[in-house]
Amino acid sequence: MRLPKKNTPRWIIFIIDIGICIFSIFLAYLLRFNFRIPEIDMKDMPFVIGFIIIVRIISFILGKTYAGIIRYTSSEDAQRIFSVIFLGSTILGITDIITYKTSGKIIIPTSIVIIDFIATVFLMVAARTLVKVLYYELKNPSRAKNKVIVYGAGESGVITLRTLDKDAGSKFKVVAFIDDDKKKKGKKIEGVKIHHTDELDELLTDMEITFIIISTAHLPASRKQKLVEKCLSYNTRVLNVPPISSWINGQLSFKQIKKIKIEDLLERDEIVLDKEKTYAQLYGKTILVTGAAGSIGSELVRQIIGFKPKKIVLLDQAESAIYDLVNELKEYDQTTFEEVIADIRNQESTYYCKEYL
Numbered sequence: 001m002r003l004p005k006k007n008t009p010r011w012i013i014f015i016i017d018i019g020i021c022i023f024s025i026f027l028a029y030l031l032r033f034n035f036r037i038p039e040i041d042m043k044d045m046p047f048v049i050g051f052i053i054i055v056r057i058i059s060f061i062l063g064k065t066y067a068g069i070i071r072y073t074s075s076e077d078a079q080r081i082f083s084v085i086f087l088g089s090t091i092l093g094i095t096d097i098i099t100y101k102t103s104g105k106i107i108i109p110t111s112i113v114i115i116d117f118i119a120t121v122f123l124m125v126a127a128r129t130l131v132k133v134l135y136y137e138l139k140n141p142s143r144a145k146n147k148v149i150v151y152g153a154g155e156s157g158v159i160t161l162r163t164l165d166k167d168a169g170s171k172f173k174v175v176a177f178i179d180d181d182k183k184k185k186g187k188k189i190e191g192v193k194i195h196h197t198d199e200l201d202e203l204l205t206d207m208e209i210t211f212i213i214i215s216t217a218h219l220p221a222s223r224k225q226k227l228v229e230k231c232l233s234y235n236t237r238v239l240n241v242p243p244i245s246s247w248i249n250g251q252l253s254f255k256q257i258k259k260i261k262i263e264d265l266l267e268r269d270e271i272v273l274d275k276e277k278t279y280a281q282l283y284g285k286t287i288l289v290t291g292a293a294g295s296i297g298s299e300l301v302r303q304i305i306g307f308k309p310k311k312i313v314l315l316d317q318a319e320s321a322i323y324d325l326v327n328e329l330k331e332y333d334q335t336t337f338e339e340v341i342a343d344i345r346n347q348e349s350t351y352y353c354k355e356y357l
Helices: 010-032 039-063 075-103 110-139 155-166 197-207 221-233 275-282 295-305 319-331 351-356
Strands: 146-151 172-179 192-196 211-214 237-240 286-290 311-316 336-341
Touching: 010 039, 010 110, 039 075, 039 110, 075 110, 146 155, 146 197, 155 172, 172 197, 192 197, 197 221, 211 221, 221 237, 286 295, 295 311, 295 319, 311 319, 319 336
Parallel strands: 146 172, 146 211, 172 192, 211 237, 286 311, 311 336
Antiparallel strands: none
């Protein structure tokens, strides 16, 4: 189904919100008087409705509750609605106090104000949430979404779930949590069931999981490695949530959830080179790299270039691979490259390189 790209005009949202307010007032009266509104209250109702609507209109304009894009409604929008409605209801309550002290009459019964406040907040938030859910479902049907398991049912896991839910561009559906804590087994987080890690094989077999996202930052490297190996056998990819310190403005973004890095699987800390010392050792020097055309050797060459050596001697027995590497390195004008076709195990063929050793 093709969805409209344009956002709903603000004035339409404003009118819908006013309609919700009118309905909430009627509902408040019906509930207050058990669906039998006395005649005296029926006579005062037009004035009461008019007064409440004026207060709501002013508060909506000041609070700009109609300014948000409905399909991207968030908890911040819900908080704004709550605050604006609460402010309006407070004004209604203060008005009742003033009129009672001056004339001895209450314009709007306190119970009506309270019920109207609850109904208005609930209906406005529910309407926006319903539009958001319908929009996401029509844009990305559940059957077309990639199934995801979140490893870790703690706070970070909940944040990961909410990040996937609110991201309009993602096509992911969290179908389960897994956690090492057996006490959490069988419980639910926002409707998603928590399973123990012993059930992972069963989940991967039955549910056709596309991704497992590791949300916990304290999972040992050995556990991560076993998890990756297990997922590979089920053709399931493993993603990793970055540390909280690297989140943008303290909030997790879907784009920050990346494939697991090789250093995450090491059972030791990543080795970080001292760039100043390395620069002092390599700058302006002639460097010989054996096996330069291989995957490790060619990457070493690329890394060494950054330290501005005078010359790099590329030694390898693969002539065509050396040729390709030299062509790739032509863009680096500050470093001279010299290729040597030789076998490092053959003393005679490497005689030329002795001058560099």
